[in-house]
Structures are given as structure tokens and as C-alpha cells.
Amino acid sequence: MPSHPKLAAEFVKNKDRAHWHDESLWFVRSKRDKAARQIPEWELLREQASKIKMHTISHLPDLLEEFERNATARGVQVHWARNATEHNEIVHGLLKKHDVTRVVKSKSMLTEECHLNPYLERHGIEIIDTDLGERIVQMQNMPPSHIVMPAIHMKKEEIGELFHEQLGTEKGATDPQYLAEAARQHLRQKFIEAEAGITGVNFAIAETGGFVVCTNEGNADLGTSLNKLHIACMGIEKLIPRAGDLSVFLRLLARSATGQPITTYSSHFHGPAPGAEMHIVLLDNGRSEISGSDEFRRSLNCIRCAACMNTCPVYRRSGG
Template sequence: MKIDVDDALWLVRGKRDRLSKEIPEWEELRDAAYRLKLYSNSHLPELLEQFETQATANGAIVHWAKDADEYRNIIGGLLKDHGVSLFVKSKSMLSEECHLVPYLKNLGIETVETDLGERIIQLMGSRPSHIVLPAIHIKRQEVGKLFEKEMGTEPGNCDPTYLTHAARRNLRNYFLNADAGMTGANFAVASTGEVVVCTNEGNADLGTSVPKLQIAAFGIDKIVPDRESLGVFTRLLARTATGQPVTTYTTHYSAPREGSEFHIIMVDNGRSRILADKDHFRLLNCLRCGGCMNTCPVYRRTGGYSYSYFIPGPIGVNLGMASNPEAHKKDLSACSLCQSCAGVCPVKMDLADQIYLWRQHFHSSVPKRILSDGMLAVMGGPSRLKATLAVGHPAMKALKACGFQWGKGRDFPDIANPLEHE
């Protein structure tokens, strides 16, 4: 199964390479995106206030949330005030970061994830394993079984087109009856006060064009100075994320629809702290495109669930450390410093170098030292290695036969048979 994920992600990486080569000025584009982000993130107070002024003039209502608590309370309050019982939501990493859906459930509000991948994950009671391709690790047969139970699809039919169209029919009812719709944001434009959302499915668009209440919430690092800069970012984003020239829909929301309300929530939740960190403030450049995951040899072979932070891969290792180093320092070992991520990042983040920096402060743990000293003891030199294999090959076989595991659901590798090396 792991090999399939690896192949699928490498395919996406290949598409990204092909599409980036169609643009001769690709490297200059990345450089411009990098500089635009450094500018934006180092001028946040001015740009956020400019955004607020513009958005308010457009007729939107702007809220500021300093942390996850405030974010949840603002959304919970809005939904309560508007008597919302059915709430449709498009994909938002911020909502995962701030644990929105369980909170709303406690308030008695049903949140329906409308991105197909997110919906599959939600119905399975699971969590996304990739920030752009949340259900990349799930087989069509599993989706078929799930939809059979949840949507009454034909038993045994696991054709992706059939299943996608079943979900289309099923989710239409939610879209048409929802009391409120919410999106995250890919960009928030200071000069115009508009929120820009990039999707392929049209779920964000449907979810915001029917209900009377629209909410858009984003981290303050999503701010960009103007539309001119969107020209740079929209050429890079989908090419890097999924290997498309652009997403199907690039939507600019500024004013509420006739007879409805548009609320915008700008969230800090630790971002100002990252900005103050001289080693790691460039993490705020991230567009959440997932490009670094698609290329990372560790992520591709281990999958999203092997990381402790909810965002996996090279960017997730860094953001986890920035958020809570004690909780996530084990993720630091999920990197070979191969620099592949730095080569594809559309905003030129030095993700591997930053992992290296974190390691200088958080790495040399006692278990790791025991492990590396132990490796030297059993593998240091040909005779030691031979002896280890002679004992280890049958011993590992016997242990595995008794159910001995590396971790939950994870097998130890076999130890090579020394006779085959003679």
C-alpha cells in the first residue's frame, strides 16, 4: 500500500516538473514569490489594517482572533446567532489547526466537509494524511464500501467516476440546505480587502453562494500586498501543488451577496511568535501547496500518519517544532537533509536547513545515542556484522512470528540471511 502512495505522489511531482518547465521564467517567479512573502510578513501590521479597512468598506465584517480559542468562539458565536444547524465547510488547514469541527459538534452544529477527499476522511472518522490530497492513502475499494454504507451506492462498485458522482448527488442536498458556509483562504489581498480561494471541485463556491452566512477564516500569514502579487502566486500555486496550470476556480470574495452577511476572521495563533524567531520566521512564507510532501522521500514512503504534527512532511516537521517542540521533536528525524523540498518550494523556503537548525537544539536524545552506539557494536566491521546476521536472521523471524512490531501496525524489516551473502 505504501508503494502506491509513493508512486501517486511521484506522479504529481513529475507533473509539477513538466508544468514548471513550460514557464521559462519559473525561477524568477519563485524568487519574486519569496520576496513578496518576506515583504508581506515583515509588514503585517500595516497590511492587516489596510486589509481590514478595505474589507469593511466592501461590506464585510472583520474579526481578529489571537488564538484557536478565540477563533472557535467567534465562529461558534456567529453560527449560534444565526441559528445555524447545518454548516458546510471547504478545506481549511486552519480549521484542523484549531480543532474547529469537534468544538462545533459539542455546540450541536453539524459540520459537513465538502471537499471530496475531506468528506471521505470525515465519514471514516479519520484525519487527513496530506494537506492537499487528504485521502491519498485510501484505496478505491475502501471508498466504495464507505459510500455503500453512507450513500447507498451499488455494492462492489468502486469506479472513481461512479463514486465521485454519487458524492456529488449526496452533497448537493447539504449545499442547498446549509445555513452557513465557510472557507479558508489561499490569499488575503490588502489593497482590495478580498479573500482568494483556489479549488478544483467547486465545493467552496457552492458552499458560499447558497447560504445567507459566509465565513472566511485565515492565518495572518495569508496576507499579500495587492492583486499584482496574485499574478505571481497564481502562476506558482497549482503548478507546484497538483501539476495543473491553475486551479479550476480562483475566486475573489469581497462583498457579501445580496441579503447575506460575510464575516472574515484573521487568526494569529502563534504566527506572531514565529515572526519573532530569527531562525525560523521564513516558515510564514508557506502557501500550504503540499509540494514538499510530494517530493520528500521520507514522506512518500511513510505517509502522513507517521508524523506527530497534523501537517506532515518537511513543512509539517518545521511547523510542529514552531508550535510545540517538546511534543513534535521526534518528527525531526523524518528528514535525510536531501534538500529536495527546498528545490520545489514555490516560495523558496529552506525547509531542510531549518530542520537542521532545530536539530542543533533538540536532537541529541539519549535513546538515539544508545541506538547509534548499539549499531556500531553490532555492525562495526565485517566479522561483527556476520555474527549479528547469523543470530539476527533467525531471531527476528521468531520474534515477528510472535507478533513483535516496530510500532502500532508497523513491521520490523527482515534481517538478511547471512547464507545468501556467502
């Protein structure tokens, strides 16, 4: 993988693109600020969320065991992975056990961290990202450039050309509604053909053994409801202690990410449907070590809203 300075040098050669990218990200950051100003208790919410996270990290082993007990009681099968290799092997093992060769996956930064897609592809499994932005960069064989808006670096003209080449849309088409409909039809077929669904996890609740997945497209719901196998991939820091804590984070997440009051879909999973299986893979991958570090422990507070990326002048001007 080329270094960021090398890739950034190429990105900033096109000054118009660099300026447009900068403005696009700052526009999202401005929406975040406007949404924050509409809530008088905004800073109190942030402070409360931070305290909940710090409490969680301080009691993580006990809370993880509580989550496992409660999830297992709901019929969820819980797996533990020390690193990315173990995570990928567990997921592949579950798919192999069920003779799965076609998978749909909703947005998950954890599976990007583990490079799950290329791992499964090497083992003969088709894995399709169903978040529209993720699917666009996957069709390019590129990683996402942003953790919330994976294809923010691309213009509609480039997406139109990509769709013309791979989906057979009209050459030169740039209308967002037309392109989105083409993607919808393409992905709908993939949903129907899939034999398993993989999701990430935004929040898991120790008290209940349930977890929440936040999307704006409903793809997590569709990808897990049309088949009998749901595998959720979760970093251990995504845990919160109580169901009552969830409202604090749901009020913060979408406002910080895109300026929305809440994501269009906040899907709650509390065990498999009748006749189906639900698995959750809990990944450490260095998180336990970070939790013991005074210097880096607070990084585990991250809820993946990307407000920091939208603020960072280097990222905004050089791309992801």
C-alpha cells in the same frame, strides 16, 4: 493522537500500500516538475513570491490594518483571534447568533489546525466538509493525510466500501465516476440544506480588502452562494500587499501542487451579496511569534502547495 512513528509502523506493514503511496506522490511531484519546466521564468516567479512574502511579514501589522480598513469598507465584518480557542468561539458565536445548525465547509487547513469540526459538533452543529477528499476522511472520522489530496492514502476499493456502508452505493463498486456521482448527489443535498458556508482563504489582498479561494470542485462557490452567511477563516500570513501580486502566486500554486496551470476555480470575494453577511476571522495562533524568529520566519512563506510533502521520502513511504 498516536505518534507518527507508531502510525507509520502500522502503515508500512503493508509493503504494497507503502510502495503504491510512494509512487502516487512521486507521480504528482513529477507533474509539478513538468509544469515548472514549461515556464522559462519559473525560478524568477518563485524568487518574486518569496520577496513579496518577506516584505509582507516585515510589514504585517500595517498591512493587516490596511486589509481590515478596506474589507470593512466593502461590508465585510473582520474578527481577530489570538489562538485556536478564540477562533472557534468567534465562529460558533456567529453561527449561534444566526441560529445556524447546519454548515457546509470548503477545504481549509486552518480549520484543521484549530480542530473546528469537533468543536462545532460538540455544540450541536452539523458541519460537512464539501471537498470530496475531505468528505471521505470525515466519513471515516479521520484527519486528512495530505494538505492537498486528503484521501491519497485510500484506494478506490476502500472508498467503494465506505460509500456502500454510508451512502448505500452498490457493494463492490469501484468505478470512480460512479462513486463521484454518488458523492455529488449526497453533497448536493447538504449544500441545499445548509444555513451557512465556511471557507478557508488562499490569498487576501491588503490593497483591496478582498480574498481569493482556490478549489478544483467549485464547492466554495456553491457553499457560500446558497445561503446568507459566509465565514472565511484565515491565517494572518495569507496576506499579500497588492492585487498585482496575486498573479505571481496563482501561477505558482496549482503548478506546484498538482501540475495544473491553475486551479479550476479561483474565486474572488469582495464583500457580501445584497442581504447577506460576510465575516473573516484573522488568526494569529503563534504566527506573530514565528515572524520574529530568524530561524523559522520563512515558514510563513508557505502557500500550502504540498510540494515538500510530495518530495519527502519519509512522508511518501510512511503516510500522513
